[in-house]
Amino acid sequence: MSAGVTNHARTQFADTRVDSLALLGLREPRGTSDWGPVRAAQLNAAGQLALFAVAANAVAAALVVLLFSRAVPLLQLYGWGALVATVATAVALRRLSVRKHTTETATLDRIRDTWLDGAALAAVWAIPPLAFGLSADTGAILGLTVVVSLLMTASAMAMAALPLATILFLSVVGGAMAFLFFSTASLTLAATSLVFTLLLATACFERGKALVTLRANEIALAERDETVSLLLREFEDADADWLWEIDAQRRVVRASPRFARSIGVDPTTVNGRSFLEILAGPTWEKGNFAAGLRDLSKKLNARESFRDLLLPVYVEDQERWWEMTASPRFDDSGSFIGFRGVGSDVTEARESADKINRMARYDTLTGLPNRLLINETLAGAMAEAEKWGTRCAFMMIDLDRFKAVNDTLGHPIGDRLLSRVSQRLSQLMTENEMIGRLGGDEFAVVVRDARDTAAIDRLARQIIDALSAPYEVDQHTLYIGASVGIAIGPRDGRTAEMLIRSADLALYRSKDAGGGVFHAYEPQLHVEAEERRVLEIALRSALKNDQFHLQYQPVVEAGSGALKGFEALLRWTHPEYGNIPPSKFVPLAEDARLIAPIGEWVLRTACHEAARWNDSTRIAVNVSPEQLHNPNFFNLVTQTLAQSGLHPDRLELEVTESVFMHEGTCAVQVLDKLIDLGIRLSLDDFGTGYSSLGYLSRTRFSTIKIDRSFVQGASKNEREAVAIIRAVVALAQSLGMGTTAEGVETEEEHQMIQQLGCTKVQGYYFGRPLPVGEARALAQRHGRDSAAA
Structure with missing residues (x-):
């Protein structure tokens, strides 16, 4: 869960490419990123500079009034100045209000509506060049140019978080100044004004993009930090994994309390004790170590890193299973100073895996090994026979007349009959044989050592006799029988699959003979099977x-x-x-x-x-x-x-x-x-x-x-x-x-x-x-x- 959250945060913001139209508030961003927090950051940044914008507009308006006090009636100047103050104050209040309601997230409409702020300020600041400047002298126009340029520059830098409103303001005011210069036949200054406006608009947009990217990264980092904190809390609460550290002599150093609790010893006495002795528990004195502990000792002696090493330990006389991972440690001079690693108690997971493994390899109805385990056992027997030059055997058993029981009395009776059959077969097995159910009414026997062929024949006859005896199932006396096919490996097949095929052909011969008999595989059976196929x-x-x-x-x-x-x-x-x-x-x-x-x-x-x-x-x-x-x-x-x-x-x-x-x-x-x-x-x-x-x-x-x-x-x-x-x-x-x-x-x-x-x-x-x-x-x-x- 936590890894998914972290990846989501990283891809949602940090790796997001800034959509230009989304930045302006003209559409939702492409993809699945949630820009609500980013838009809220834009509005909050603008709200933080709202008072600065009011002050800038007020100072600029006062300077314009002084510049045109001789060329323009004072009533018009004062009226315009009041209008600037009113619009600037309204815009500031609006931004402060929006900021208050968008601390966490903001909608697309909130960003799009900022064009009204830019349009209102642009309208009042277009008045000086269009209304006052046309009748003013060169000195007043030059002063107006300086004031407006400073105001545009300040707006482009300070209000870049809302590029739509700011670019709209710059475009209108810059265009008005260009018109003023054009009207006074100053074409060079008009062109310069347009270029200056374009440069400011570009700078505003790039700065707005940088601010959005920076804020997006901050949000991603905050979410990642929150995820890491959550993971750490989960780790602490789970009480499943623990850290361990040993020195060059394999003695425990700086033992964590969780490690001591996991092994069932006093945390104050565990330091300095032999790590292997602690893990071995009661088997240390006897020397009867588990294979996993021996593997751990070899890794420690060889100073090799290891991962997911499984070993049994005894905690309060109960066997637990631990999974160990560690790496060797060296000091600045390169000298070996011990190991540091992590351990996990995987007892429950192992028990669950064992249960799943049993379900995958044992038949649920009879409790016998199923086809998968039969094949694995036969493959092992074949490998041993090949290694030592001996023989193994595979016997396939098919019940005679079982289908009639299923058809006449129903599957529940048939299932109980199969359970009785499995019990009788199990009683005939020794340590040399394994009985399993292939499926339906077919069973199989793997004979690990089949050097005595007479014993194989006797077992086949015992199986037929045992299964042919009557059964009492739910007040029904049932009579079935069995047919058996035998194949000897590696004579009748070099692989498990070939041996099973040979036993199946021998079983087919027994069924053709009317059932109740057994046959061993003969090469002629394969010829007959090929003939049937053709x-x-x-x-x-x-x-x-x-x-x-x-x-x-x-x-x-x-x-x-x-x-x-x-x-x-x-x-x-x-x-x-x-x-x-x-x-x-x-x-x-x-x-x-x-x-x-x-x-x-x-x-x-x-x-x-x-x-x-x-x-x-x-x-x-x-x-x-x-x-x-x-x-x-x-x-x-x-x-x-x-x-x-x-x-x-x-x-x-x-x-x-x-x-x-x-x-x-x-x-x-x-x-x-x-x-x-x-x-x-x-x-x-x-x-x-x-x-x-x-x-x-x-x-x-x-x-x-x-x-x-x-x-x-x-x-x-x-x-x-x-x-x-x-x-x-x-x-x-x-x-x-x-x-x-x-x-x-x-x-x-x-x-x-x-x-x-x-x-x-x-x-x-x-x-x-x-x-x-x-x-x-x-x-x-x-x-x-x-x-x-």
């Missing part, structure tokens, strides 16, 4: 470049083998990379948020193709959760049906259970509106995800599709697979739904599916995915066969 770039332009096409796989009735419809399957053929399987590009499209435009293209293309088939053949189209969470999806479907001419009953939309994992979305409402329109709905991959009978009760499905993994398991006489298929079939029959078995490839599987009660089948046994031409021909042939029957 594919994503290509995928972003695939739709625009017409690289997608559809194939259609037949869906037949289980008993008769009659064609019931087709499922539209998306295929991507890249001109450089060839045929790219859906298992690669569909998850990539979902991650890159490209599935919506691609899904729209699939829906439109499939509906327009199906409209060309016979009226009994349906088309099934897979719909992603992202599409259903968009309220405009219903409008897209209705628009597509209207444009293609396909009847709603012939369109079947296949959705997965993941659609229902997001509470509060519009997916269920969109599905209900589509069913009301007459569109059929199929639940795909039932039993492979978060299976729940609640999903079936929320929406009126027409078909449940049994995943091919159960079909293949049942064909191998796996009891669990057979039991699941029977249970799904029974459930579907009780709810009035059909069942479609996927992945039927042999006659034996077909017979088995029939016996288990499935109503429709789909697989290579009945037909591989067909190009559009073959699918169209098959549909037309089925239509002719149906018509013939």
Whole structure:
């Protein structure tokens, strides 16, 4: 605050360039300077010489009366003299009155109005040369010239503080004298009078400018002195900083009372004692000095200046933190005589800084180190491993099924669950590991010494087991899991950033494997990540470049083998990379948020193709959760049906259970509106995800599709697979739904599916995915066969 005040005062006045028009009072000064005090100084200076001006005018008027007493009637002379006295007195009284009311500041109008004073005095003093001088002799004119010149000179010097009034007075009176000389044919004297008037006016203006500048500097100095005084008072009152001085033997000399109070000793006994001993306090005898005190001792021994040296001291058995600054002192002969410096108690500031530092490096929810501290710790571990030729490790942990908890039970429950997770992780850590939270449901472990790779694997398994155990949170029993990715440094990355990237790729592999497992980084993972990056770039332009096409796989009735419809399957053929399987590009499209435009293209293309088939053949189209969470999806479907001419009953939309994992979305409402329109709905991959009978009760499905993994398991006489298929079939029959078995490839599987009660089948046994031409021909042939029957 104080520094700002000082700078403001300095720039406001001392560095201000005098504005000529502002000096005359004709306008406000340019810039932001406050000229109120300067204008008040002008008026006060003029007021101080008001009586002198009256006296000067009176003496000059008396001399003029004596000069013209023989040439001009006395009545006129006395009348003019009285007028001069009256005007001069009025002007003086006016200036004294203004001075009284403008001791601190004055307005622009006050300065501007002074022209009236100059005009009044100029008018009365123009009378002698214009009225008296024209009929006078040479001696009287010469005397008048001397008197008026002296009066003008005195006015220019004495009344320069108000240059507008003074210059106006000089100009009128000087012009009147020039006119007198011109009228008497004294052209040289007329010109001389004009030059003299100009010189006086210039001198008056420059003197007025000098007076204003001087006064402005005085005001600036006064404000600065006031600011310094304020600072000194604040310094004395703050009781935070103190001066100290030691001699060449590092003994305290001339100790200030504040220094003694700060260290907690008697001011009368502190002089002569060892400075370091006083600062060390109870650690002096033990020799267990703080690092800051050792640094101070080195600086004192080397006789070096130092600044902001931080060290702990003990005052009344409490640790305080001091900041020390000092310079060495030398006498006139150059001999070292000690140090002089200043100290500050920065304990509160340090505690505040420590608190801010903790907030910046620790997660507020779990209390664990956050991403910043994790990165710093990993960088330190990497440096140690590089220095000693050892290994460190970095483990990334991602919670499985945590998002489902957040979506179904809300974020408060999710936050409490994260706190429980952090507690379990903390219990697994030793001094060799540090656990932290990266953000969301991601955690990380920094292993400082990772030479024992088997121990790293055991820790990863312990983490998965510990986090997979059930949690009791607000009367809810919650089940989640964890996936872990491991990277070893410096083998898997020479920098902290590279090691984190490697652990992230290993975690990605664990998530792809279904979660609940851990994987260590392999170079192949980087190759796969680069492949995903290249594919994503290509995928972003695939739709625009017409690289997608559809194939259609037949869906037949289980008993008769009659064609019931087709499922539209998306295929991507890249001109450089060839045929790219859906298992690669569909998850990539979902991650890159490209599935919506691609899904729209699939829906439109499939509906327009199906409209060309016979009226009994349906088309099934897979719909992603992202599409259903968009309220405009219903409008897209209705628009597509209207444009293609396909009847709603012939369109079947296949959705997965993941659609229902997001509470509060519009997916269920969109599905209900589509069913009301007459569109059929199929639940795909039932039993492979978060299976729940609640999903079936929320929406009126027409078909449940049994995943091919159960079909293949049942064909191998796996009891669990057979039991699941029977249970799904029974459930579907009780709810009035059909069942479609996927992945039927042999006659034996077909017979088995029939016996288990499935109503429709789909697989290579009945037909591989067909190009559009073959699918169209098959549909037309089925239509002719149906018509013939």
